[in-house]
Amino acid sequence: MDDDTGTLPQKGDFSAWYNDILWRAEIMDVRYPVKGLYVWYPYGFAIRKHVYAQLRNLLDRDHEETLFPLLIPEQEFMKEAEHIKGFEDEVYWVTHGGRTPLEVKLALRPTSETAIYPMYALWLRSHADLPMKYYQIVNTFRYETKQTRPLIRLREITSFMESHTVHATWDEAEAQVEYELALTCEFYDAFCIPIIISKRPDWDKFPGADYTMAVDAIMPNGKTLQIGTVHHLGEHFSKTFSITFEDKNGEHKYASQTCYGISERCIAALISMHGDDKGLILPPISAPLQAVIVPITIGKRHEDVLAAAEKLKTDLTAAGFRVKIDTRDMRPGAKYYWWELRGVPLRLELGPRDLDAGKVMAVRRTGEKTQIELASVTDEVTRVLREITGAIRARAEEHTKSHLCTVASMDALDAALNEEKVAVVSWCQQKGCADVIEEKTNASILGTNARSQYVSETQGACIVCGKPGKATLVGRTY
RNA sequence: GGGGUAGUAGGGUAGCCUGGUCCAUCCUAGAGCGUUUGGGACGCUUUGACGGCGGUUCGAAUCCGCCCUACCCCA
Numbered sequence: 062m063d064d065d066t067g068t069l070p071q072k073g074d075f076s077a078w079y080n081d082i083l084w085r086a087e088i089m090d091v092r093y094p095v096k097g098l099y100v101w102y103p104y105g106f107a108i109r110k111h112v113y114a115q116l117r118n119l120l121d122r123d124h125e126e127t128l129f130p131l132l133i134p135e136q137e138f139m140k141e142a143e144h145i146k147g148f149e150d151e152v153y154w155v156t157h158g159g160r161t162p163l164e165v166k167l168a169l170r171p172t173s174e175t176a177i178y179p180m181y182a183l184w185l186r187s188h189a190d191l192p193m194k195y196y197q198i199v200n201t202f203r204y205e206t207k208q209t210r211p212l213i214r215l216r217e218i219t220s221f222m223e224s225h226t227v228h229a230t231w232d233e234a235e236a237q238v239e240y241e242l243a244l245t246c247e248f249y250d251a252f253c254i255p256i257i258i259s260k261r262p263d264w265d266k267f268p269g270a271d272y273t274m275a276v277d278a279i280m281p282n283g284k285t286l287q288i289g290t291v292h293h294l295g296e297h298f299s300k301t302f303s304i305t306f307e308d309k310n311g312e313h314k315y316a317s318q319t320c321y322g323i324s325e326r327c328i329a330a331l332i333s334m335h336g337d338d339k340g341l342i343l344p345p346i347s348a349p350l351q352a353v354i355v356p357i358t359i360g361k362r363h364e365d366v367l368a369a370a371e372k373l374k375t376d377l378t379a380a381g382f383r384v385k386i387d388t389r390d391m392r393p394g395a396k397y398y399w400w401e402l403r404g405v406p407l408r409l410e411l412g413p414r415d416l417d418a419g420k421v422m423a424v425r426r427t428g429e430k431t432q433i434e435l436a437s438v439t440d441e442v443t444r445v446l447r448e449i450t451g452a453i454r455a456r457a458e459e460h461t462k463s464h465l466c467t468v469a470s471m472d473a474l475d476a477a478l479n480e481e482k483v484a485v486v487s488w489c490q491q492k493g494c495a496d497v498i499e500e501k502t503n504a505s506i507l508g509t510n511a512r513s514q515y516v517s518e519t520q521g522a523c524i525v526c527g528k529p530g531k532a533t534l535v536g537r538t539y
Numbered sequence: 540g541g542g543g544u545a546g547u548a549g550g551g552u553a554g555c556c557u558g559g560u561c562c563a564u565c566c567u568a569g570a571g572c573g574u575u576u577g578g579g580a581c582g583c584u585u586u587g588a589c590g591g592c593g594g595u596u597c598g599a600a601u602c603c604g605c606c607c608u609a610c611c612c613c614a
Binding site: 091094358359410414 | 579580590591608610611
């Protein structure tokens with residue numbers, strides 16, 4: 062393959078690859094003239110639609126979807142002290158209605174606790190109302206001061222799923238945290254994205270939470286991307302917002318709460334984890350088009366081939382697949398590259414030769430090329446798409462496994478990080494030792510209590526002070 | 540938070556210091572016509588820009604001011 066034909070940067074240059082593929086594959090347009098705000102192209106939005114449909118399916122098992130306002134009055138926003146401290150530098154304020162200054166400033170939600178919880182206080186009366194499990198998928202605004210990146214660090218998060226649950230006891234809320242972590246695992250597994258769950262250190266938890274469980278994925282360059290969080294809020298917010306209920310004995314008690322969030326970073330992970338030098342690779346469940354039919358129309362067989370392609374499309378569509386025929390006036394080769402860039406999992410090439418043989422050429426985005434019988438095409442496509450999903454998952458797992466290692470000294474940690482790996486070290490859980498680790502390695506403590514099939518819980522001596530420590534993830538982060 | 544560099548058509552560049560053109564230029568970019576079509580075809584025709592607002596000037600992509608945006612470095 063000629064070097065000068067591929068214009069997409071190699072995936073090894075991940076940052077350039079990522080920026081380039083977003084517009085080449087028509088996912089996001091970064092040219093909107095406000096910093097940190099980006100535009101979804103229709104193709105990108107179609108991917109989003111399928112990803113979020115899956116998220117809704119999972120949540121709808123036992124949550125209910127709702128919708129709260131974008132604007133939050135200042136006095137509500139300012140109620141919970143820790144929460145304010147965490148967000149006040151990043152809040153956009155609406156100060157005017159037309160030309161009239163507002164008496165009460167209105168915050169554009171950076172997250173919705175302070176919009177939702179005053180209403181929860183009104184809605185919750187009795188233990189019979191519990192548990193309450195609601196979620197919404199909305200945009201949120203944060204005035205990011207660090208460098209913004211499409212889908213990753215945004216001033217308008219366009220697709221923030223936030224779940225807010227209320228429970229009678231702290232233990233029930235804790236069980237809910239576990240349940241939502243399990244949902245997250247299932248969600249990411251559907252898109253073949255390996256994740257690592259860990260408990261964030263205290264200084265990195267959500268402002269106003271008892272503790273934060275975070276979900277990270279390892280990007281191609283070894284940096285981690287936080288793609289989900291579940292927070293146990295304890296009674297911080299219920300005390301502030303008077304979210305109380307009458308228990309069976311008639312006593313008034315504060316509720317215990319959780320919140321849980323996933324944003325369009327999940328799509329950044331989807332793109333980054335699976336794509337290659339040729340472009341996107343979309344797991345079939347997320348692909349706007351699961352198969353594209355490229356008719357090879359030569360000479361007088363035009364009509365025969367097109368008719369056969371139409372029938373093939375009709376059969377596959379009836380079987381529930383998302384399929385399109387590419388009838389554009391382009392050479393077939395150009396179409397192949399076009400759809401490979403956009404990550405379509407399966408290409409079906411249908412020409413006169415195939416037609417005579419009663420077959421169609423099936424080319425997988427993951428590499429293999431086989432002939433399948435037209436007579437049993439829906440069964441074959443079902444099987445092939447399942448195998449493609451399996452191949453994508455295996456590749457992602459291999460990548461994640463190869464970017465993780467366990468080390469026992471600062472030097473080894475530094476070396477591992479420079480090899481673009483995430484490391485597991487023993488750490489005594491003292492802030493002082495964490496500062497030493499973070500400063501010397503220019504990396505971050507991700508968390509403890511790691512849960513991953515790739516990381517084993519180990520006990521050992523803290524790599525800084527030598528006291529007994531716990532297995533802790535350290536990595537460079539986005 | 541502090542500092543630096545930059546913004547020219549769909550994308551990429553030159554021009555700017557030293558203000559003055561009828562056509563600036565390159566492309567896997569756009570539009571049109573024709574010949575093509577089993578892994579990125581070719582010919583011809585053609586469109587299109589100086590980030591925004593204001594200032595200086597007979598005249599501004601070029602000089603000045605403010606703003607917006609992007610990228611890089613340092614905390």
